[in-house]
Amino acid sequence: MEDIEHIPKELKLIDENGVRLDGRRFDELRPIRIEAGVLGRADGSAYVEWGGNKVLAAVYGPREAHPRHLQDPARALVQCRYNMAPFSVSDRKRPGPDRRSVEISKVISEAFSSVIFKEQFPRTSVDIFIEVLQADAGTRCAGLTAAAVAIADAGVPMKDLVTSCASGKIGGVVCLDLNKDEDNFGEADCPMAIVPRTGEIVLLQMDGHLTYDEFQKAMGLSIDAAKRIYDLQRDALRRRYSTTVDEILREAAAAPAPSPAPAEVAFDSQLDDLGREGSP
Amino acid sequence: MSVEIVSDLMRDYIYRLASGGQRTDGRALDEPRKLVIEKGLITTAEGSARVHLGKTEVLVGVKMATGEPYPDTPNTGVLSTSVELIPMASPTFEAGPPRPDAIELARVVDRGIRESKMVNVGRLCITPKEKVWVMFIDIHVLDYDGNLFDAASYGAVAALASTVVPAKAQGVGEDFPLPVEHWPVSVTVAKIKDLLLVDPSLDEERMARARLTATTDENGDIRAMQKGLSGSFSYDEVKRVIETSQKVGRGIRPLLQS
Numbered sequence: 001m002e003d004i005e006h007i008p009k010e011l012k013l014i015d016e017n018g019v020r021l022d023g024r025r026f027d028e029l030r031p032i033r034i035e036a037g038v039l040g041r042a043d044g045s046a047y048v049e050w051g052g053n054k055v056l057a058a059v060y061g062p063r064e065a066h067p068r069h070l071q072d073p074a075r076a077l078v079q080c081r082y083n084m085a086p087f088s089v090s091d092r093k094r095p096g097p098d099r100r101s102v103e104i105s106k107v108i109s110e111a112f113s114s115v116i117f118k119e120q121f122p123r124t125s126v127d128i129f130i131e132v133l134q135a136d137a138g139t140r141c142a143g144l145t146a147a148a149v150a151i152a153d154a155g156v157p158m159k160d161l162v163t164s165c166a167s168g169k170i171g172g173v174v175c176l177d178l179n180k181d182e183d184n185f186g187e188a189d190c191p192m193a194i195v196p197r198t199g200e201i202v203l204l205q206m207d208g209h210l211t212y213d214e215f216q217k218a219m220g221l222s223i224d225a226a227k228r229i230y231d232l233q234r235d236a237l238r239r240r241y242s243t244t245v246d247e248i249l250r251e252a253a254a255a256p257a258p259s260p261a262p263a264e265v266a267f268d269s270q271l272d273d274l275g276r277e278g279s280p
Numbered sequence: 281m282s283v284e285i286v287s288d289l290m291r292d293y294i295y296r297l298a299s300g301g302q303r304t305d306g307r308a309l310d311e312p313r314k315l316v317i318e319k320g321l322i323t324t325a326e327g328s329a330r331v332h333l334g335k336t337e338v339l340v341g342v343k344m345a346t347g348e349p350y351p352d353t354p355n356t357g358v359l360s361t362s363v364e365l366i367p368m369a370s371p372t373f374e375a376g377p378p379r380p381d382a383i384e385l386a387r388v389v390d391r392g393i394r395e396s397k398m399v400n401v402g403r404l405c406i407t408p409k410e411k412v413w414v415m416f417i418d419i420h421v422l423d424y425d426g427n428l429f430d431a432a433s434y435g436a437v438a439a440l441a442s443t444v445v446p447a448k449a450q451g452v453g454e455d456f457p458l459p460v461e462h463w464p465v466s467v468t469v470a471k472i473k474d475l476l477l478v479d480p481s482l483d484e485e486r487m488a489r490a491r492l493t494a495t496t497d498e499n500g501d502i503r504a505m506q507k508g509l510s511g512s513f514s515y516d517e518v519k520r521v522i523e524t525s526q527k528v529g530r531g532i533r534p535l536l537q538s
Contacts, residue, residue: 078510099383106380113510190505200512204492206505207395212522215502219515 013170013182020182022051026175029165029225034146034232036153036240042129044154046236048146051179052136057146059154062124070125075118080109080128082143088135104140111144111193111202112151115158126156137183141166144193144203149233153240161233162202163226164193167218169210174217176225190218196230199223286486294483298475305334305481310524312467312479313427315434315535319442327443327458331435334481335425340417340435342443342458346406346450347414357404358414361390363421363432370424384508389419389433389466391504392495396464399440403459406452413445415458426482429493429506433466437536463536464503465529468493469521471511476520478528492518494525498533 014020024030030051039045042058049055065071082105086092097105109128116126128151130143144164152161168178170186178186188208194201210218294304301309313334322328327342349356363386365373378386393399404413417439419432443458470480470488477484485491489511495504502522507513513521 099387102380102383103387106384107506107508110508110510114512195512199514201507201515201518202512204505204507204513204518206494206502207391209395209497209501209503211499211501212526215522216519219518223515 011181011185013185014173014175018173020170020175022179026173027221027224029177029228030179032145032229032232034149034236036149036236042150042154044150044152044156046146046149046153048142048149050136050138050142050145051177052134053132053139053142054134055139055142055146056131056133057143057150058129058131059126059147059150059156060129061126061154062121062156063127065123065125071123073122076116076121076123077125078109078113078116078118078128079125080105080112080130080147082108082130082132082140084132084135084139088132104143107203107205108140108144108147111162111164112147112158114200114202115160115162115195116151117157117159120157126151126154135180137178137180137189138166138191140164141191141193145229145233149236152233152237160195160197161230162193163196163230163233164191164203165222165225165229166191167221167225169208169214169218174210174214174221176221188214188218190215190222192219192222192226194223194226196226286483290483291487294487295472295475298472298477303477303481304483309475310478310528312430312528312532313481315532317434317438317535317538319438325439326446327439327441329435329438329442331431331438333427333431333434333479335423336427336431337421337423338428338431338435339420339422340432340439341420342439343416343418344443344445345414345416346411346452349405349409349412353401354409355405355412356401357399357412359390359394359399359401359417360414361386361393361417361419361436363389363419363428365421365424365428369421373421373424384506385428385432386419388429388493388504388506389436390417391506392433392464392466393417393436393440396462396495396497396503398437398460398462398464400459400461404445411452415440415443424482426485427468427479429468429491430466430479433464433495434532434536437464441536462497463533464495464497465525465532465536466493466495466504467525467528467532469524471513471517476517476524478524492521494522496522496526496529500526500529 033049035047038047044059128147132139141164148161168189170182188210190206193203316332318330325341326344331338363382365382367373447453471490491508493506
């Protein structure tokens with residue numbers, strides 16, 4: 001974003017009809033697919049495909065915090081490591097943390113700190129690992145969205161899921177969910193994360209150039225989109241755990257003395273119990 | 281930045297005062313501390329500034345070097361910002377490689393300067409694709425009494441504004457002042473329970489559950505933002521912070537420019 005001059009003249013990020021390079025309108029998200037419980041060893045995990053982004057999240061804990069001097073006698077630590085695979089970007093990224101990923105790790109752990117019931121697990125650590133396998137702009141939002149599902153999958157009690165999304169400005173138009181080209185050649189990017197049930201904003205960053213009006217438009221788009229992403233997150237968890245319920249029902253049906261199966265499984269009540277499912 | 285304990289007595293006192301619109305040092309909630317800037321103290325640096333924001337003291341030096349441009353920006357100068365939280369500045373700072381706190385601080389200051397296009401980096405090209413000017417902003421925190429984000433940002437902006445590019449010494453033309461075109465002002469607000477306090481002091485910062493920094497330019501447009509700490513803001517609070525940042529920024533900008 002630091003250099004506008006070298007943008008190829010023919011590259012128009014959004015045309016007269018308001019259609020973007022990938023055919024989206026200003027308020028459209030890229031296709032998002034979320035899957036919960038994709039890894040064997042981790043206490044919780046999730047996989048998110050978001051446009052060209054492919055992101056894995058794993059959660060361990062609450063487990064004993066190491067090194068010990070970091071332990072907090074009153075609550076759990078929430079630690080996050082956001083990492084990009086060397087092959088996830090077009091020019092190979094040197095392995096290991098750089099300054100950007102240190103910052104992103106910090107703001108993501110702070111975002112989850114406000115929703116996890118840390119006081120229930122003194123001296124422990126909830127460790128969140130986010131691996132970007134393929135990057136297409138908006139990786140921190142995809143990673144955060146995946147991590148929220150992974151934390152729920154791990155059964156770590158929290159106020160609500162956290163949902164993340166970015167809006168920015170391309171060709172003078174405020175747009176939702178910028179892709180790689182739009183992010184590189186656009187004028188601003190503003191990622192945020194929100195607790196959908198309470199409306200609390202737990203992550204907010206911005207770079208570029210937005211008037212106050214444009215900022216409010218961008219936030220409006222993101223807040224609206226977060227509701228849709230929240231549904232996808234909940235749906236992923238529902239799918240993950242409804243399979244288990246099906247299996248139980250099948251087993252019950254196969255049992256020699258079948259007890260009458262409940263006529264209808266109330267999925268919502270199953271969801272409420274999710275917090276306890278995989279609890280360590 | 282590191283956690284240190286604020287007594288319950290002090291917490292109650294700060295919050296009770298703030299609920300009535302007052303602060304322990306006599307400021308209003310939306311009033312920054314006194315800002316004093318001295319430019320050009322370090323003659324070995326191409327630009328420098330010492331900033332006192334209340335009792336927080338930061339020294340910023342700008343070194344100019346020639347180097348290769350990034351391949352995707354072959355005609356523009358390079359900006360590099362780092363922060364050292366040296367142990368002399370606070371009992372909570374430790375020697376060693378920069379920790380996440382210092383990295384975040386440097387990146388947020390960098391973002392404000394970069395995204396506001398404060399320096400016209402197009403004029404820092406010597407030979408396209410080969411040689412450009414590199415601006416190294418090194419922020420040295422000397423005395424930590426809260427709100428390093430703003431103190432460091434003011435120091436960096438003032439130091440850049442005082443920078444003379446040493447072209448003659450490098451044999452690439454006459455010396456010239458760094459082409460400064462915009463004036464970003466960073467304003468940080470701490471949230472204590474339901475209250476928003478501009479330019480938090482050390483105790484206020486330690487009590488705060490959330491922090492929001494907004495950097496605005498001379499038109500009041502937003503150039504960079506960063507929310508920090510483990511608390512949250514409502515959308516309305518975010519809007520109030522931006523409006524405060526615009527207002528406070530208007531008061532601070534002349535101090536950076538003078």
